[in-house]
Amino acid sequence: MKIVYNWLRDFVGVTAPPDELASRLALSGTNISGIENGAHGAVIDAEVSSNRPDCLGHYGIAREVSAVYKLPLKPISPKPQESVAAKAGDAARVEIQSPELCGRFTARVIRGAKIQPSPQWLKDRLEASGVASINNVVDASNYVMLELGHALHAFDYDKVRDHRIVVRRAKPSEKLRTLDGIERTLDPGICMICDGDGSRAVGIGGIMGGAETEISFSTKNVLIECAWFDPIAIRRATRILKLHTEASTRFGRGADFEMAELASRRCAELILQLAGGELLAGVVDVYPGKRQPKKILLTRAELLRVMGADVPDKQIESSLSALGFAAVRVDQNRGAEGSLLAAWECTQPSWRAEVEREIDLIEEVARIYGLDKFPPRLPAARQGAARLPHYEAETRLRERLIGLGYCEILTIPHVAEDRDALFRPPDLQPARLANPLSEKANVLKSTGIVTMPAALEWNLNRGQRNVRLFEIGRHYRLHGSESVETPILTIGTTGEARAKGLYDTPRDYSFADLKGDLDALGALAGGFTWNEGGPAWLHPARRGRVALHNEAIGEAGELTLRIADQLKLRQEIFLAELQLPSLYAVIRAAKESRKYEPVPRFPAVERDFSLLLADGTHFSDVAATVRSLNIREIVFIEAIDLYRGKNVPAGQYSLLIRVTFQSRETTLTEAQLTDFSARIVAALEKQLGARLRAS
Amino acid sequence: MSTPENKTALPLMHLGVTRPEELAPLFAGLRGRFDEECAWACDDSSWKQFRDAWLGRKSGVLTQITENWLEPATIELKRVVGQELNQLRAHVESKIEERRKAIEAGAGEAASARERVDLSLPGVIRPIGSHHLIRQVFQQIEDIFFSIGFSVVEGPEIETPYYNFEALNIPEFHPVRDDMDTFYLDLPKGATPPLLLRTHTSPMQIRTMEKRQPPVRVIVPGKVYRRDNPDATHSFIFHQVEGLAVDTDITFCDFTGTIEYFVKQFFGPGVKTRFRPSYFPFTEPSVEFDGSCIFCGGRGSAAGGGICSKCKGSGWIELFGAGMVDPAVYGFVKYDPKKVSGFAFGMGIDRLAMLKYGIDDIQVFFQNDVRFLRQFP
Numbered sequence A: 001m002k003i004v005y006n007w008l009r010d011f012v013g014v015t016a017p018p019d020e021l022a023s024r025l026a027l028s029g030t031n032i033s034g035i036e037n038g039a040h041g042a043v044i045d046a047e048v049s050s051n052r053p054d055c056l057g058h059y060g061i062a063r064e065v066s067a068v069y070k071l072p073l074k075p076i077s078p079k080p081q082e083s084v085a086a087k088a089g090d091a092a093r094v095e096i097q098s099p100e101l102c103g104r105f106t107a108r109v110i111r112g113a114k115i116q117p118s119p120q121w122l123k124d125r126l127e128a129s130g131v132a133s134i135n136n137v138v139d140a141s142n143y144v145m146l147e148l149g150h151a152l153h154a155f156d157y158d159k160v161r162d163h164r165i166v167v168r169r170a171k172p173s174e175k176l177r178t179l180d181g182i183e184r185t186l187d188p189g190i191c192m193i194c195d196g197d198g199s200r201a202v203g204i205g206g207i208m209g210g211a212e213t214e215i216s217f218s219t220k221n222v223l224i225e226c227a228w229f230d231p232i233a234i235r236r237a238t239r240i241l242k243l244h245t246e247a248s249t250r251f252g253r254g255a256d257f258e259m260a261e262l263a264s265r266r267c268a269e270l271i272l273q274l275a276g277g278e279l280l281a282g283v284v285d286v287y288p289g290k291r292q293p294k295k296i297l298l299t300r301a302e303l304l305r306v307m308g309a310d311v312p313d314k315q316i317e318s319s320l321s322a323l324g325f326a327a328v329r330v331d332q333n334r335g336a337e338g339s340l341l342a343a344w345e346c347t348q349p350s351w352r353a354e355v356e357r358e359i360d361l362i363e364e365v366a367r368i369y370g371l372d373k374f375p376p377r378l379p380a381a382r383q384g385a386a387r388l389p390h391y392e393a394e395t396r397l398r399e400r401l402i403g404l405g406y407c408e409i410l411t412i413p414h415v416a417e418d419r420d421a422l423f424r425p426p427d428l429q430p431a432r433l434a435n436p437l438s439e440k441a442n443v444l445k446s447t448g449i450v451t452m453p454a455a456l457e458w459n460l461n462r463g464q465r466n467v468r469l470f471e472i473g474r475h476y477r478l479h480g481s482e483s484v485e486t487p488i489l490t491i492g493t494t495g496e497a498r499a500k501g502l503y504d505t506p507r508d509y510s511f512a513d514l515k516g517d518l519d520a521l522g523a524l525a526g527g528f529t530w531n532e533g534g535p536a537w538l539h540p541a542r543r544g545r546v547a548l549h550n551e552a553i554g555e556a557g558e559l560t561l562r563i564a565d566q567l568k569l570r571q572e573i574f575l576a577e578l579q580l581p582s583l584y585a586v587i588r589a590a591k592e593s594r595k596y597e598p599v600p601r602f603p604a605v606e607r608d609f610s611l612l613l614a615d616g617t618h619f620s621d622v623a624a625t626v627r628s629l630n631i632r633e634i635v636f637i638e639a640i641d642l643y644r645g646k647n648v649p650a651g652q653y654s655l656l657i658r659v660t661f662q663s664r665e666t667t668l669t670e671a672q673l674t675d676f677s678a679r680i681v682a683a684l685e686k687q688l689g690a691r692l693r694a695s
Numbered sequence B: 001m002s003t004p005e006n007k008t009a010l011p012l013m014h015l016g017v018t019r020p021e022e023l024a025p026l027f028a029g030l031r032g033r034f035d036e037e038c039a040w041a042c043d044d045s046s047w048k049q050f051r052d053a054w055l056g057r058k059s060g061v062l063t064q065i066t067e068n069w070l071e072p073a074t075i076e077l078k079r080v081v082g083q084e085l086n087q088l089r090a091h092v093e094s095k096i097e098e099r100r101k102a103i104e105a106g107a108g109e110a111a112s113a114r115e116r117v118d119l120s121l122p123g124v125i126r127p128i129g130s131h132h133l134i135r136q137v138f139q140q141i142e143d144i145f146f147s148i149g150f151s152v153v154e155g156p157e158i159e160t161p162y163y164n165f166e167a168l169n170i171p172e173f174h175p176v177r178d179d180m181d182t183f184y185l186d187l188p189k190g191a192t193p194p195l196l197l198r199t200h201t202s203p204m205q206i207r208t209m210e211k212r213q214p215p216v217r218v219i220v221p222g223k224v225y226r227r228d229n230p231d232a233t234h235s236f237i238f239h240q241v242e243g244l245a246v247d248t249d250i251t252f253c254d255f256t257g258t259i260e261y262f263v264k265q266f267f268g269p270g271v272k273t274r275f276r277p278s279y280f281p282f283t284e285p286s287v288e289f290d291g292s293c294i295f296c297g298g299r300g301s302a303a304g305g306g307i308c309s310k311c312k313g314s315g316w317i318e319l320f321g322a323g324m325v326d327p328a329v330y331g332f333v334k335y336d337p338k339k340v341s342g343f344a345f346g347m348g349i350d351r352l353a354m355l356k357y358g359i360d361d362i363q364v365f366f367q368n369d370v371r372f373l374r375q376f377p
């Protein structure tokens, strides 16, 4: 809504300069987005909120100004000269067949109007308001709309069949070519303005007129429509038709029943002034929606309960009355100013249909008084505050990942269906969007991992070759018609684990790096177990499943070549995805159950065993074999070195393991250690066919 | 027979020393050797070696003298050996300490230039990651509200129209729905209710009040979605923190006091605040909350002249919407609107982060360029 400063002054004698006025309006509830100083004076651009249709005209804004500045508002009372002989009621008839869609319909008729371009002053005001000038009659209706906030429509009277208007619901699939030249298909929820016997539609009620009855330079006689349409039906229609007009905005937010006749009269006055002609006496006014104004009670007690600070009686009364609520004290203590029992009976003005409750009046009083007059205070808390249950686990996980060199990212969960399918487990129902913005973003990611390669790719394409990322987010799936959102940790890395530097040689990131980093996270939960296997998107030779207490919680490995190729990723990519709910629960439980274990007092002794093993024999087999001896003094079994190649027969590999012995009771003797070693070697030879290498 | 180096490894008897007067030259020889070696200790490592050779607890010269000369000595020798040893020890300790000071003071300059670290060279660089900026801002906001008694709760991003709209007093075809273009899920035919991506975190107001009785004080961080075409200031996904406080005695003054406290904690004590009346279907009175422009200090004019582009010359920047909970909302959660009152707010995190850190393109939050991410470790 563009507020033309000089136009405003037609109704209220405000003298404050435009910028000050704009700022006062902003602080009393009219959202101001800017001020322009144009050829026709200052124009204040207001973004009127949807609950204030009364402010979609200069008069409504003037009422706000009068309340804020405590200035009188000039009444609107057009008295156009009417014909003595001819009556509107004889010249036009109106029938409303759908009173639930159209609560009032007024018609006035002007004969012998001369359609011509508008005078300059009118063009100027329309231009300042951003409305194109068309001809004097159409301009008059637009002018009144901008002045009083109520939309009108002017028909070429002679093109209205039988000079009869019928308001009815549209028929299924009924069509109408609107003023903008587009043929529109309607439905029975939409209110149609028709003529003659009601079979021909000549306009969509409250939204747009039809082409066939529009005013042209050959028009002689004019029928002015000024009506009231149901706001919900209008909003529904604009949504269906995808047609938003100045009229639909105003009717869609709830127009003023009473204004319908007044605006029509004002429009007639203006047309007579601009185009001459004869206004037929009276008005055709079909008004099935007439209602009694509501009474609303405002009490000081409630005002204090909600606002926490008081407003003086005089201020309450003057604000409400200026806004049209006619506040009258009705309590027992009527004489006593500032009484805690004070109560005012207010009458809802027809232009404020949304003000129905005491709280609505409190808001009116507060905003005109000034929100800054209510002193801020910080209320005391009555109870302790709680973090999210997984707050600590998530924080420790995040800090650990960052310490390990991973940057936290946030990805957009909207992905392309085919990309999602690359990583989606079979038989899973993804959450597809019914109205995606594009086909590249038509499904919500059904795995955490699916958005990670793109994040790596973004960086690789920008010369960042060593990238470690993680995301704590969710994946989204459907179970039937129910949605399931699961918190998930995703890790993605590529490039070097260690860069070439002054003190180090470079080394590429490998599966072992990923496993080590994940195990550093697993340590928070008492340790992960790793099992064979994994999803098809991971390289079959370099992947694994991660479990906690036998519950599978994720997978990790190198992106399979097939997908890497498809995504044009030329570096090796390592990925992992972990379900967070189980991980959080176990981290919490592990923390709760941890107990102190005395630090051993006796020295530990290490013994190394260099083994030749058949390919396919796992370190876990070696460790299990050693453990199966049940030697209590064994505290660690570590793999120290692994080697294939020269001096190692094909089909075998060399593994150096280190076993650490420590007793809680005594210092181990050389004889004990020799015995342990012998038993270990014997067991490995017997059970795994291992051979001890001469070192 | 024996060289001076290992003399102290042998008992006095083996050295042929039997009379007290023979001890003085013996000790004098050691002192001479010490003084000679002392000059070689010209840097940290040679000094340490030298110190250990003489004062080392296991095999230092003085320990050897104690173990090999003093302890087995005959009664007539013991007193003199003790005296000589003490004198030697005093000499050795003071000289070694003197030497250390000299080395540190740069006496051994040639050596220390070689040895001294080049502070302009980097240390061993270990990769350290970074927190996402949005996550950091969430954390800051959570911490501020947590400190004044607000608990943190989370909720689903996929919502029903009931929680996202209806229970928040936004019936179908309400004009406010036009400002919240909504993504809907494609559900099996005939499935009810429809599912949508929440357009704000406000549904959690309803979910929280359904579960808890007043007093309620919660904040809700999370992702929200609006079907807007992306540009520098719009993203169809962004982040919000919802807040809700309901009790038997919460007033508008408590509301503005809480918000003002937050803004001063978040942007700094110098930031001024103001409340403009506004409209949201689920709050009344509703306000739009402004902070004084942090780019021009609230003056409205840019440093180089002209108006400040960030606040368009007004000196104020719109921060977020808020208000007293509309009594109609209590009806949906079976609270008695005559007995309780409260306030709610919803702040856009991306916008706050952009304002606070001077970011001019919302898309950087989702591109995940490590050169951006690492700016905010």
Ligand SMILES: [Zn+2]
Binding pocket: B293, B294, B295, B296, B297, B298, B299, B300, B301, B308, B309, B310, B311, B312, B313, B314, B315, B316
């Ligand atoms: Zn500024």
